[in-house]
Amino acid sequence: MLPFNLCWSENLKNLKLPSSAKHANDKLLGIKKKRRLSIYSKTFQFNSGVLLCLGFVALLLLWFFGSLQSYPILWFQFRFRGYEKVDPFIFQNCSKVDFGRRFAVVIPFIPKQTNRVLSNLKRWASLEYFPCDTLVDSLVIESTDLFFYYDMPLDHPSVQESIHTLTRWLRKEPLQSVVSSCFHNVRFISANLSAEQSTNSYKMDFVKSSVKTEGTVRQFRAVVNHPSLINTHRHFFYMEPDHIPIRNRWLSAIFNDSLQGDFWMKGSLMRYKPRFSCAFEPYRTQYLRHINGNAIYKVGDPCFMRFLENVYREYPDFAFDTSINFYRLDLRHYITYQYTAHRFQVTEVMADLGVVRYDEDRLRSDLPNTYTAHGKFMYTEKQLGWQKY
């Protein structure tokens, strides 16, 4: 009875429905139409109130205990309609890794974040966080390039200004020596998006508890087969400006990790305590298992390209990493999962820390094999909030 009491307004509770005797009386006396109408409308209000309540309770129960992809329902679908037909283009004629090709560190950003990129680069320059060991890591240094990756075309005035600032800093110490010691080439490239294409709407989807980051997704989609990488590089490490080193020789560690296994994406799970999520099942647990987008990616594998197209057909706008993982971990795509699960690998060389703040020394002792960390943990409270990268 509880929900009724909760939702039934006083006004409606006091409402007395006409008894049949009175009803007959009303008829006899020719009760005014207006009064009868008001009785009906109150009855209707009562019904819609109850319905609303029941609906709310059902939603709450679904949120607590249910799933939008309930296994029994999926199973019946499998029985009657057959299993998913797997797309042959995601597993036939895939390219093998060509280890003769180069490795890249790609920093995706927008001109507004130039200072954030600079402060990360300055961190690299200190011995504590130096990317490589110049004496022993010669293979890494010879075969790794650094890419500054803009959203808008390189000749856009704001991009021009950012390139100008960065080059000025890169030509002097301490940045000059760290970048020239650990990287072979430095290049500025772009996704060539228009200002509108690069914008994130941050519209919230409460069912999936995800925000739409259209611009960020477009920038990522343009990098996996970018003309500056596709014929020359085998993997790139997508390192957003808020992804920072916590140990030295991090580049060497990530480079080494990229040599293990023929994966499409290798990155970190969330390494922080789960926070409240308003999402419905299965999205909330899929989220907990997602591999963060700051990861190592394979370049130019047609099977990976095809897989990403399939993902974006289903999830065009959410953060690209959660979309990939929503698709991958969805039971409706279980057959696809059988063919592609090995393409997605988890590593502890990097750690995704979200917006949680950490003490760095503790972080290093908790994560003894981790070299870089992604998150806003080094920013002050005021600098937090919605930021593109």
Ligand SMILES: *[C@@H]1O[C@H](CO)[C@@H](O)[C@H](O)[C@H]1NC(C)=O
């Ligand atoms: C893979 O290559 C073979 C041989 O060239 C071809 O017969 C097959 O159709 C290709 N598969 C796909 C999905 O393109």
Ligand SMILES: *[C@@H]1O[C@H](CO)[C@@H](O)[C@H](O)[C@H]1NC(C)=O
């Ligand atoms: C963007 O345009 C430049 C100049 O035309 C070109 O070199 C570059 O490859 C383009 N980038 C992409 C992702 O197409």
Ligand SMILES: *[C@@H]1O[C@H](CO)[C@@H](O)[C@H](O)[C@H]1NC(C)=O
């Ligand atoms: C990467 O691998 C090389 C060769 O096995 C090794 O010498 C180097 O120490 C490794 N780098 C790191 C940071 O572990």
